[in-house]
Amino acid sequence: MCLGIPAKVVQIDKSNLGKVDYLGTRVKTNFELLDNLKVGDWVIVHAGFAISKLNEEEARETFSLLREMAEKEALANKNMEKEEAKE
Amino acid sequence: MKELRDKRVIRGLLSEIEKRTRELPSSPRIMEVCGTHTMTVHRYGLKNMLEKVGVEMVSGPGCPVCITPNEIHEAAIELVTENENFILTTFGDMTRVPTRKSSLQKAVPAAGSMVKIVYSPRESLEIAGSNPEKQVVFFGVGFETTIPAIALTLREAFEKNLANFSILSALWIIPPPLRAIVEAKEIALDGFLYPGHVSAIIGEKPYQFIAKEYGIPGAITGFEPSDILLGIFSILNQIKDGNATVSNEYSRVVRASGNPKALAVMEEMLETKDSYWRGLGLIPQSGLKIKKEYSAYDAEIRFNLRIKGGSGDLPGCRCGEVLQGLISPPQCPLFVKKCNPDSPYGPCMVSFEGACFVYYKYNPTIKNEL
Numbered sequence: 001m002c003l004g005i006p007a008k009v010v011q012i013d014k015s016n017l018g019k020v021d022y023l024g025t026r027v028k029t030n031f032e033l034l035d036n037l038k039v040g041d042w043v044i045v046h047a048g049f050a051i052s053k054l055n056e057e058e059a060r061e062t063f064s065l066l067r068e069m070a071e072k073e074a075l076a077n078k079n080m081e082k083e084e085a086k087e
Numbered sequence: 088m089k090e091l092r093d094k095r096v097i098r099g100l101l102s103e104i105e106k107r108t109r110e111l112p113s114s115p116r117i118m119e120v121c122g123t124h125t126m127t128v129h130r131y132g133l134k135n136m137l138e139k140v141g142v143e144m145v146s147g148p149g150c151p152v153c154i155t156p157n158e159i160h161e162a163a164i165e166l167v168t169e170n171e172n173f174i175l176t177t178f179g180d181m182t183r184v185p186t187r188k189s190s191l192q193k194a195v196p197a198a199g200s201m202v203k204i205v206y207s208p209r210e211s212l213e214i215a216g217s218n219p220e221k222q223v224v225f226f227g228v229g230f231e232t233t234i235p236a237i238a239l240t241l242r243e244a245f246e247k248n249l250a251n252f253s254i255l256s257a258l259w260i261i262p263p264p265l266r267a268i269v270e271a272k273e274i275a276l277d278g279f280l281y282p283g284h285v286s287a288i289i290g291e292k293p294y295q296f297i298a299k300e301y302g303i304p305g306a307i308t309g310f311e312p313s314d315i316l317l318g319i320f321s322i323l324n325q326i327k328d329g330n331a332t333v334s335n336e337y338s339r340v341v342r343a344s345g346n347p348k349a350l351a352v353m354e355e356m357l358e359t360k361d362s363y364w365r366g367l368g369l370i371p372q373s374g375l376k377i378k379k380e381y382s383a384y385d386a387e388i389r390f391n392l393r394i395k396g397g398s399g400d401l402p403g404c405r406c407g408e409v410l411q412g413l414i415s416p417p418q419c420p421l422f423v424k425k426c427n428p429d430s431p432y433g434p435c436m437v438s439f440e441g442a443c444f445v446y447y448k449y450n451p452t453i454k455n456e457l
Contacts, residue, residue: 002123002149002232003440004284004310004340030209033235033349044287044340047178047229048207049236051349052287052340059088059339066090066100066313073099 004044004051009037020045091311092131100316101140107323108141116143116275117322118412120265121282122150122440123310129449131312142319145274145412146442148264149282151228152178153434153441154364154410155257156397157186163226163255164188166390172199174218175255176211177226179204180438185431187399191226208233208240215244215252224386228257232284234375235349238356245381255386256377258357261285262293263373264364269301274412278322279305280315283337290345291333298331309337356381363397365434366407406433409442416446417453 005022009031012018016031020043030049031037043050090096108115119125125146128134134144148154164186167175175191182191182202191202199221205211208225215223227237237254244252261282268274281294286307297303304325308318314337321334335341353375362374377385387394400407404426405419416422416435426432428444435441446453 002121002230002282002284004232004287030207030236030239032239033346033352035348044284046232046284047236048209049239051232051235051284052342052346055339055342062317062336062339063088063090066093066096066317069099069103070090070093070095071099073095073102076102 002046004046006042006054007045009039009041009043009050012037012039020050091313093313096313097316100313100320101136104137104142104316104320104323105140107320107327110327111141114141114143115277115323115326116145117278117280117319118145118147118268118276119280119315120147120149120261121280121285122146122153122438122442122445123284124149124280124282124308124315125442125445126440127310127312127315129445133312133315137319145276145415146409147268147412148364148367148410149230149261150410150435150438150441151230151233151257151259152180152184152438153406154259154366155184155228155434156363156365157184157399157401158363158394158397159255159257160184160186160191161188161399162387162392162394164191164194166224166255166386167191167196167200167202168194169197170200170222171197172221173197174201174203174214174221174223175226176203176205176214176223178228181226181228183431183437184434185401185437187401208237209243212240212243212247212249212252215249219251221251223252224255225252226255226257230259230261230282230285231288232282234258234357235288235346235352238352241356241377241381241384242352244384253384253386253389254377255392256375258375259362259364260359260373260375261289262296263370264367265294265297267367267370268411269297269303271411276303276412277326278303278319280318280322281305281307281333283307283309283314283340286335286337286341286345288346288349290341291335291343294333298333302331304331306334306336307341309340364410365397365400366410368397401432404433406435406443409435416443419443423447423453
């Protein structure tokens with residue numbers, strides 16, 4: 001029920017109605033709940049309504065944190081292999 | 088966005104999580120409040136992976152179809168079976184919930200009446216517009232994620248002065264049942280994963296009491312596997328530091344103060360009321376109803392429905408306990424044998440994010456063991 005789909009705004013009119021592109025499909029969407037949206041913005045769509053605009057800067061920060069986690073793990077594995085090789 | 092499902096990221100997060108759990112005297116138990124989180128936890132096998140690194144996940148009350156008591160489902164069934172020329176619109180899952188009076192899908196509507204599944208509440212307005220000779224009732228269920236869409240639909244009906252449209256509402260707000268679960272003390276929890284899209288609407292503040300009054304850590308999280316693990320990692324860090332907060336690990340979508348326009352339309356059209364939740368019983372100020380000014384659009388008032396409290400569960404159904412995290416689905420004697428997606432006995436097996444359905448779908452071994 002609380003499934004929200006990230007989709008790109010492809011059309012928006014003055015009455016805040018328009019369409020998003022979701023995996024190549026254009027879906028009728030109501031943008032009434034958000035301000036200052038423009039074509040090209042990414043939003044979360046739920047039950048035909050856009051409920052939140054994606055913040056790209058925050059997204060980048062999260063993704064870089066996640067990459068760090070992966071790198072840390074890779075490094076730890078490498079060190080372990082070295083230790084094992086020494087033994 | 089590939090980081091969100093990347094194997095290396097997931098391994099990295101799991102190993103950080105394990106470092107934290109090793110320092111703890113016992114396995115922390117974390118409730119994923121939201122049914123959509125339950126789906127991610129099982130779909131990607133996180134439940135077992137987390138168990139191996141010392142974290143126990145339990146499912147919570149976050150499935151609106153499931154927590155809606157049978158009395159409301161039955162009122163909807165009566166509307167279409169006892170009245171001619173009624174169109175009842177609702178979300179797909181709602182039509183399959185079995186009650187003492189059959190289900191919306193199986194019940195036989197009166198002459199000229201029917202049940203129509205909609206994707207968006209607004210479709211009901213179009214249906215009302217093109218069927219002026221019929222009454223159209225939208226059976227609207229949802230948490231804060233869905234409520235603004237329903238409130239906007241209500242406002243549009245009011246502005247257009249639509250005479251043949253009303254809403255049978257089953258609207259629930261998430262923080263009060265969390266207090267009820269903690270207060271009941273039947274299950275000890277070390278952390279909450281807060282629902283990402285509910286939080287996109289309400290923000291961080293409504294959960295603060297869990298941290299402040301009860302000292303239980305929590306994290307708002309998104310719906311990808313890495314999101315879930317990041318939330319758990321944050322909770323473990325809070326446990327380690329002895330500092331319970333509400334951390335926001337879904338900041339790409341959730342603002343601290345939520346969505347002001349959505350909150351405003353909810354406030355404008357709806358007001359809080361005490362509501363019955365399946366399993367949890369009567370919870371103060373845990374539901375929303377249509378304000379008096381708009382009562383012409385409230386199906387409960389318009390059709391004098393007199394919906395009673397929540398004691399209408401089918402005998403033997405333990406969905407209520409599943410919703411509180413007191414039992415896991417396989418502990419219910421009906422699970423798989425008498426209750427499965429083809430022939431669900433309780434709502435937790437109906438909804439695609441009901442815990443029973445999710446356990447059934449993503450854990451093939453459970454089916455074989457039984």
